[in-house]
């Protein structure tokens with residue numbers, strides 16, 4: 766079974782961000798499938814995921830700058846991205862150092878963090894951006910924020 770299942774719950778209504786999130790899910794699932802291989806397949810899957818995450822975070826961060834969101838919120842959002850990258854690198858180093866559980870821990874962390882980050886932090890960004898741009902958020906699911 767896939768580690769991450771894409772659904773409309775994750776929509777931000779920002780098409781480029783949604784497209785990138787969906788691609789991110791596919792890369793996490795690829796890492797999930799490769800985790801039993803302690804070889805290049807896993808290295809490659811992790812490397813590709815990290816590259817994509819870095820590009821995606823910079824896309825989100827420049828989007829937030831352009832949408833003139835609250836600077837305090839943007840600073841917290843940027844810090845969340847930076848902490849996430851630090852943590853996945855730590856878990857990857859533990860895996861490289863021979864820890865048997867590190868690949869599973871890494872995957873569990875990735876799945877939990879991405880779900881929560883998209884559902885809460887990124888959707889808050891979307892609400893503020895839609896408000897700023899004068900566009901409608903796509904679903905009334907945003908109303909509970």
Ligand SMILES: [Fe+2]
Pocket residue numbers: 825842846882886887
């Ligand atoms: Fe984000």
